[in-house]
Amino acid sequence: MGRVRVRVIVDKGTSVFDGVYLSVARGAFRRYSTYRAATVAGTVTNTVFGMILASTMLALWRARPGLGGYDAAQAVTYIWISQGLLVTVAVWGGGFQDDLQARFRSGDIAVDLYRPVDFQGWWLATDLGRAGYQLLTRGALPMLAGAALFDLVLPGDPLVWAEFLLAVALAVVVSFGLRFLASITGFWLHDSDGVRAAMAVVSMFFSGMLLPLALFPGALGELARVLPFSAMVQLPADVLLQRRTGTALLGLYGFQLAWGAALLALGRAGQTLAVRRVVVQGG
C-alpha cells in the first residue's frame, strides 16, 4: 500500500521520476520501520488522545446534535481520522525536519546543497517514505482502536478509500512544502526551532486537527478554509466521510495540488537563495 502511494506522487513530480528518489523513499520507509518501540509508544499516544477528544466531541454533540452538519458518529469518526493523520501528515512537524536539523547542527548541510541529487527532491522522497510507513502503523492502528471503542462511520466502498489515500498523499506534499519552508529558515536563523514551533501551532489549529473547521465561526472559518493547512487534515477527512464527492472532490484535489505546487515552488526559491548564501559565506 505504501509503495503504491509513493508511485502516485512520483508520477506527479517533475524531476522526481527517477530510481534514486524511489530508493530514497524506500530507505526512509524501512528506516522508520526499525523504530518499533517508538511506533508502539506513538500508537498508544494517538489512541489515548483519540479517546479523549472523541469523548469531548460526543459531549458537545449530545448538547448540539447535528452541529456543523455532522452527526455524533461522524464527529467521532472525524476525530479518529485526524489522529490517524497527525503523524502521517506530520501536522505537528517532524519527520525529515529532525534529520535536516541535525545536518544544520553538524554543519553538513553545506555539503548537502552540492550533492548531485536535488536537495528538496531528496527530502521530499524521504518524507513520502516516512509517511507511507506511518500511515500503515500510526495511521491505521489508532483508527482500528477507535473503531473498536466507538461507533464510527467508515465507507465500505474501496473506491472511497482510494480517493482518501490520494488526498492523504497530497496532504503530505502540502505538509512537506510548509515544513520545508520552516526548516530552511535555518540557513538564516542558525536555529529554526522557533519557526518550527510557530508553524506547529498554526498547523494544529488551522488544519482542523483540534476541531472540525465547520465549527469555526464567520471570518475565522473563511480564513481557515483558504489557508493551505486545511489540505492536511480537514480535506482528507472530508473525502473519507464522503462530504465531498464528484466534482466537489475534483475541486478538493485541485486545492491541494495548487497549494502543494505553490509551496514547493516557494521552497525551491528559498533553496536557491540559500545556495547563494552558502556560496557567499564559503560554506
Add this chain to the structure above:
Amino acid sequence: MAEPGRGTAARAGWAVRSWWLITGMWIRSTMAYRASFALSLAANTLITFLDFAVLLLMFAHTRQLAGWTLAETGFLYATSSVALGAANVLVGSVGGLGERVRSGSLDTMLIRPAPALAQLAAERFSLRRLGRLVQAFAVLGWSLTALDVHWSWDRVLMVPALLLCGTVIFCALFVGCSCVQFWWGEAAELQNAVTYGGATVLQYPPTVFAKELVAGTVFGVPLAFVNWLPALHVLGRTDPLGLPAAFRFASPLAAALCVLAAGLAWRAGLRAYRSTGS
C-alpha cells in the same frame, strides 16, 4: 572543601542547586540565538492560547458541556495547564532520557558530582516553556473572576494547594514515565500520552468521559487528584463517581505517593542501566 552534606535535606538542596546552575547555562545558551528564542517564546504562548480557543469555540455552540459551564471548565483547564506547565518547566527534559542514553551524554552526567536526575531535568532547558505557564495563569485569573462561587476561606486556600500538589504529581509522572526509556529507549511518546494526554483529560469536566476512565484516574494513574477531585470542593459540585468527600482533600497524599513511586522507578531504572549499560 565543602562536601555536600549527607542528610536528605542537604542532598535535596544540592540537587536543586545543581538543577539551577545547569538551567542557567542553558538559558544563557539560548540567548545566543535571540531571534529564534523570542519567536519560540511567542509561539509557545500562542500555541497554548489556541489550545484554549478550541474550548471557546466549543462553548460558542453550547452553554454547557456535560453539565459544566465555560467558567467551570475554564477553571479545570487552567489548573490542569498550570500544573502541567510548571512540571514541564521543572523536569520536562527528563523525557529526553532515551536520547541521552543513545548519545552517551547520560554517562557524562553520571561522572559529575551532581545528582544525575537534576542534571537530566535541566538538560536543554528552554525558557519558552514558560509560555504555557503564562497563558495558564491568565486563564486561571479570568476563570476565578467568572466563577459563580461563594469564596469561603477553605475554598480560597484550596486553589494554591491544588496547584502545588498538581505540579508535584505531574513532576512525578514526567520522571516516572521517562524511566521506561531505561529499558525501552524509543518510547518517549508513552510519557507524552500520560502527561500531555493526562493534562488534556483534566481540561474537560469528568462527566464528559466514561466512568471507567474517571475511575482509572483516581485509582490508576492518580490524575484526578491534580484538579478534578479538589475542584469538586472548590466549585461545590457532586462527584460523578460518588466517592467519599475525603478524596477531595487527599491530593497531598496522592502527590507524596507519586513522588515515592517515581523515585523508586528512577532508582530501578538507573540500576538497570548501570548493570546492563544498554
Add this chain to the structure above:
Amino acid sequence: MAVIEVEDVRRSFTVRTKEGRWRRGKREVRAVDGLSFTVAEGECVGYIGPNGAGKSTTVKMLTGILVPSGGRLRVAGVDPAARRAELARRIGVVFGQRTTLWWDLPLRDSYELARRIYRIPDARYRANLDRCVELLDLAALLDTPVRQLSLGQRMRGDLAAALLHDPSVLYLDEPTIGLDTVSKAKVRAFLRETNRERRTTVLLTTHDLTDIEQLCGRVMVIDHGRLVLDGPLERLHEIGGSERTLVVDLAEAHPPIDLPGVRVARTEGPRQWLAFPARQSAAPIVAAVAERYPLVDLSVREPAIEDVISRIYAGDPAAVPAP
C-alpha cells in the same frame, strides 16, 4: 601506593540478536573477562586494544558508571560503583569524540560551571585555571563560544575542564583523535607536565601508538576482555610495534628492493612493502628508493594496534602486517 586496583573483574552484557524478520535471540557477551591490574600513584599507563576489546567497558567501571558483574575494583581507595558521586570529585574524564564544554557559550563559562559543580575553592580554582590557560595556550580563547573553536582548541579546552578540580586520576579516551600535528604536540606536552608535576595518575586509551610512546612508561593491551600484555613500552616494541612500513609504487614490477636496514615484506606487481625500524626516519629511505628506482607513489604506515596484537598472539616479532 596503588591508586587503581582491579582484581579479577568481569562484566558481561546480554546482546539481543536478530534472527530472521521478527524473531530475536539473546546472547551473552563477556566484554571484560577476569581483568586484574594495579596502577600506582603518578603512573601514566597506555590502555590499548582493538575496538570492542573491552577498553571503554573498563573505563566505565572505573568511573562507577557501570557496575561490574564480578571481581573487585578500587579507585583512590573507593569502590566506584558504590560511591560514584564521591569518586566524581576525585577523577577527571576526557572523551576525545565528545565534548563536555557548553557549545554556545564562551569557554570561560564552562569552567565557571565546573567551579560550582565541583565546589572548587576560589584560590585553587584561580591557580589551576591560570596554569591550564598558560600551558594549553587558552588565553585568547576564553571568551570565544565553544562552537567556534577548532577541534584541537576544543580538546585543549576539555583537558583544562577535566583538571580544574585537581583529580587524582585522569581517564583519557582518544585525546588526540582527529587533531593536527601542532595540537597533538601541545596536548601531549601538557599531559606529560601534568603527570610529572602534579603526580596525576593517567589512564590513556588510544589508537595512536605515538601517544603512548611519548607519554606512557607502561602499556596494557586488552583483547577479548583480557590483558594480553602488561609491561614497559619496550616490551611492546620488542614484540612487534617496532616496524613501520613504507609502501612504494614503482613504474613497473621490479625484483625486491635492496637497501640496508630495509626488509621487503611483500611484493605485488609494481607495489612493494618495505619494513624498517620504527624509530628510524623514513626520509633517507624514500630518497634512496627515489634515486635508484622509478618511484611513482608512496605512503608510510604506522604499526596498527590490531597488527601488534596479532603479533602478540603469533609470538613472532618478525611477522609482517597484512596490507
